[in-house]
Amino acid sequence: MPLVRNPILPGFNADPSIVRVGNNYYIATSTFEWYPGVQIHHSRDLANWELVTRPLTRKSQLDMRGEPDSCGVWAPCLTHDGDRFWLVYTDVKRKDGSFKDTHNYIVSAPSIEGPWSDPVYVNSSGFDPSLFHDDDGKKWFINMLQDHRRRPRAFAGIVLQEFDSSAGKLVGPKKNIFLGTDLDLVEGPHLYKRNGWYYLLTAEGGTAYHHACTLARSRDIWGPYDVHPENPILSSKDAPFAALQRAGHGDIVETPEGRTYLVHLASRPTTQERRCVLGRETAIQEAIWRDDWLFVKKGPVPSLHVDVPGVRDDSRYWAEHRYTFENGLHKDFQWLRTPETERIFATQDGKLTLFGRETIGSWFEQALVARRQTHFSYDAETVVDFSPTDERQFAGLTAYYCRYNFFYLTVTAHSDGQRELLIITSEASWPDGKINMPLADPVQIPNEGKVKLALTIRGRQLQFFYGLDGEGLKKIGPVYDASILSDECGGHQAHGSFTGAFVGMACSDINGTALPASFDYFIYRPAQHVTDRYDV
CATH class of the missing domain: 2.115.10.20 (Glycosyl hydrolase domain; family 43)
Structure with missing residues (x-):
């Protein structure tokens, strides 16, 4: 056999x-x-x-x-x-x-x-x-x-x-x-x-x-x-x-x-x-x-x-997954907790729209749609159209384990309305689950136009990227420790954290106005890396 x-x-x-x-x-x-x-x-x-x-x-x-x-x-x-x-x-x-x-x-x-x-x-x-x-x-x-x-x-x-x-x-x-x-x-x-x-x-x-x-x-x-x-x-x-x-x-x-x-x-x-x-x-x-x-x-x-x-057939395991939304949300994706999906997302005109709800750490209602990380190393990419007016509205690309541990590249705005990119992470404060302060320096971007967001994970190293219309991808932020997206760092060091790392799209509006963010597609691309000796 x-x-x-x-x-x-x-x-x-x-x-x-x-x-x-x-x-x-x-x-x-x-x-x-x-x-x-x-x-x-x-x-x-x-x-x-x-x-x-x-x-x-x-x-x-x-x-x-x-x-x-x-x-x-x-x-x-x-x-x-x-x-x-x-x-x-x-x-x-x-x-x-x-x-x-x-x-x-x-x-x-x-x-x-x-x-x-x-x-x-x-x-x-x-x-x-x-x-x-x-x-x-x-x-x-x-x-x-x-x-x-x-x-x-x-x-x-x-x-x-x-x-x-x-x-x-x-x-x-x-x-x-x-x-x-x-x-x-x-x-x-x-x-x-x-x-x-x-x-x-x-x-x-x-x-x-x-x-x-x-x-x-x-x-x-x-x-x-x-x-x-x-x-x-x-x-x-x-x-x-x-x-x-x-x-x-x-x-x-x-x-x-x-x-x-x-x-x-x-x-x-x-x-x-x-x-x-x-x-x-x-x-x-x-x-x-x-x-x-x-x-x-x-x-x-x-x-x-x-x-x-x-x-x-191992070729399926290593295949790139490019998700579009013409036929609804692909079965690989899940969301958190709520059965009332119409309040957090919709698929229309070939795009995924997330309606900004509570913060990324909420236990009640957050607009976060993601798929499992199934490889030790991979790339992810999406394009978002989002027009925030202040710092309480943010949407983008997240590598997520739970409220204690996540990395989140967001399109947001300064209090004066100027749009910017900001990385929000709880990495340095594990196991408290607090946002790492001070945040990485924001990057100002034009107030109009779509933004390409991407990340790479190679073993324990995570790097974010962004790109504006007509431009290639640029690095943003430092290299983060992706290994905290793990059971051992999920708020309980043993016997208490039971899930696994996800990657996906999220949108929050803690002004309570449900500002939408539109995503054109999502790519998950497995990568073979020399440190991943037990990858299948």
Whole structure:
């Protein structure tokens, strides 16, 4: 069989849940505060994957306004019961401090493209829910259990209860079936049945460098569950120089030929600070069954190259993406939190118009449309038409992780109305998330005319450029440290920042007049760079 190089879903694709329906494989991944909710990719060979849908597209399914960074949609679980697709997800309203507010929902659809139903509320007792369809027709709902009285951890185990899909609610007794192991922080549960055994796969060790996959089994769905004799079955915690780090939170699938694979999240840190700019990505490992236990081939450390049925077309990975807006917003783009898209953007006359709303760090309503950074090095470019009247109106090109960390080349104006270019960044003040003062010196530009904005990232070096009508690109500002656009610098140094770097277009008008900015196109061009030794 051919080898595929991990990750199979590069760039911010965390918490993978995989299901096979016939010859089709689908992976659902977390989207956190980015809208629409849940990414679902499709493949026929486990090597080549295509984004096919984001099912949580309307206010009745998801409204994340006001939710902090790295909250929102956590750990979706995608399953199929022979008739319908079922998607379980958590909408996290708060995650820091003594409490977490985590609401769990279920939607379903006759096909992966939909239509996806309005959500059924299930519970709020914990996060990372999943749905298991037993061979007797019963459906079982499991999630990690929170207990805010437990110190220093609130992870109290995995709870099981039957779900009545006709009534749309949990029924019957519930039980804490698994307290986890010494790895701690048990979460991300998935149930399976094979040869009369119930298998419980969980994530443990937190989401940083001690992350792991734990497997346990029982003859009875209610337990007790015995832990795998060589636990954990997957982890990089004892292999600090492995290419794939932070490996854990997995799910299992079998091919029609009976081969078994484990998909899991992993990260590829760069720089001496071990920063994960591309966030948590989806990787795959082949596994084998022995004595009714699952073992990862060459595990537990994840392999960079894995045998899969297909051969990947790497030319797609390195292709330039030139986005125009004649047919609406391309599926690669997302925005932050709000289901009311008409308030933040429109596509008309072949252009993308952003309506200036709140600042780039807002948790409520900001006009920011961006795509994932999926390469360690790349170029980005756009052309903006924007006529600000003062310093409270600004629009342009941003490399963005969260409100704590971003770089933003803006077209704005001085208080006297003279238009200028200004770079706004929170880089130097991490982890406080404050704008770096003083700002880089502004560059005056004519009050009329479009402006070309561009950036290059080569490893950890970011450089902005600008160009006026009829002129070539010129450098603006210093070289910035792009490595802070990473989980490790997202406001939490471990276990708390969950997304990945984006690049895109933004517009703010904190005068409250919703001044629009018009963008002609957007280019994302991957670049191969000598420092990117783990790029796929």
